[in-house]
Amino acid sequence: MMTGQAIAMSVTAGRSADDAAGRLGALFDTHHQRLYRLARRLSRNADDARDLVQETFLRAARHAASVPEGADHEEPWLVRVMVNIARDRWRQMEVRRRGATEVAWRATSTHDSESALLARSIIWQALQRLAPRRRAILVLYELEGMAIPAIARLLGVTAVTVRWHLSIGRRELAALVDGQRKDPVGERHD
Amino acid sequence: MNVMTDIKRLLQEADPLRTEETLSPGDAQVLRTAMLEEAATAPKSLASAWHRPLALAAIVIVMIGISGATGDRALKPFSSTSSGTVSPSARSEGDRPVDAQRTQIQFATPGGTRVIWVLDPNPPLAEPMP
Numbered sequence: 001m002m003t004g005q006a007i008a009m010s011v012t013a014g015r016s017a018d019d020a021a022g023r024l025g026a027l028f029d030t031h032h033q034r035l036y037r038l039a040r041r042l043s044r045n046a047d048d049a050r051d052l053v054q055e056t057f058l059r060a061a062r063h064a065a066s067v068p069e070g071a072d073h074e075e076p077w078l079v080r081v082m083v084n085i086a087r088d089r090w091r092q093m094e095v096r097r098r099g100a101t102e103v104a105w106r107a108t109s110t111h112d113s114e115s116a117l118l119a120r121s122i123i124w125q126a127l128q129r130l131a132p133r134r135r136a137i138l139v140l141y142e143l144e145g146m147a148i149p150a151i152a153r154l155l156g157v158t159a160v161t162v163r164w165h166l167s168i169g170r171r172e173l174a175a176l177v178d179g180q181r182k183d184p185v186g187e188r189h190d
Numbered sequence: 191m192n193v194m195t196d197i198k199r200l201l202q203e204a205d206p207l208r209t210e211e212t213l214s215p216g217d218a219q220v221l222r223t224a225m226l227e228e229a230a231t232a233p234k235s236l237a238s239a240w241h242r243p244l245a246l247a248a249i250v251i252v253m254i255g256i257s258g259a260t261g262d263r264a265l266k267p268f269s270s271t272s273s274g275t276v277s278p279s280a281r282s283e284g285d286r287p288v289d290a291q292r293t294q295i296q297f298a299t300p301g302g303t304r305v306i307w308v309l310d311p312n313p314p315l316a317e318p319m320p
Contacts, residue, residue: 036213061229120204142198
């Protein structure tokens with residue numbers, strides 16, 4: 001038989017669990033569309049983007065106490081977690097991808113006859129080859145139109161770092177696209 | 191075409207969100223449910239994370255209480271001179287041996303000379319005149 005104190009503790013625990021679930025639900029409802037848009041632009045396809053969003057919110061569920069209060073603080077936390085997850089996956093895939101990249105690019109360029117489609121494919125595949133943080137900065141700046149200070153706040157870095165990544169990222173992207181255009185089938189000339 | 195200046199335009203044209211739909215309500219519901227289930231399976235870690243600082247504070251308070259009580263008990267015999275114990279200075283010479291009252295300090299100099307100081311708490315104040 002439960003004593004009055006035990007019942008009170010049980011009710012309090014139940015209420016705190018409800019509060020945590022309610023807070024997580026609100027967190028998801030507020031941020032999932034925004035996160036998915038960013039995830040989609042950071043990923044090769046929609047399935048990868050969904051996985052990325054899911055893993056981000058699962059981490060939020062596992063570490064609910066670490067999620068800061070308030071939408072202004074929640075969003076940067078979620079974005080940083082997502083970029084970190086993307087970085088971990090990118091590191092794992094990068095080793096495997098090195099050997100397969102040329103084959104994939106060659107297959108794409110062979111099948112896509114229209115130059116516009118080819119250009120889109122090339123730039124998007126080149127974007128996927130950038131390191132996730134740099135990719136995120138390029139996407140946030142070029143596609144989402146965010147200002148440099150806002151990106152810096154979101155990712156928890158300085159504005160100088162954002163500018164540096166933007167500069168290097170654009171250069172890397174240009175080099176990748178240029179190289180692919182000049183040698184669309186990935187043939188070696190040495 | 192200059193690739194450097196066209197990066198923005200190329201990215202915008204290649205943006206998959208121009209043609210794809212965003213997360214559908216059905217997909218969003220699946221992700222939301224998975225997240226809440228994950229939170230429900232780990233309620234202990236959630237609770238312990240919130241209560242960890244409180245537990246730490248309670249331990250500190252208990253330790254301070256115990257050390258306070260112990261210290262008070264340890265100091266009691268020395269502070270109870272009024273309860274009938276006799277202080278060393280109040281005792282007569284015959285009550286205990288002379289050596290017990292004296293303190294010796296011994297040390298050696300770097301040259302090897304050994305120095306012994308004997309501190310007598312009751313030095314003879316009236317020396318006979320030669």
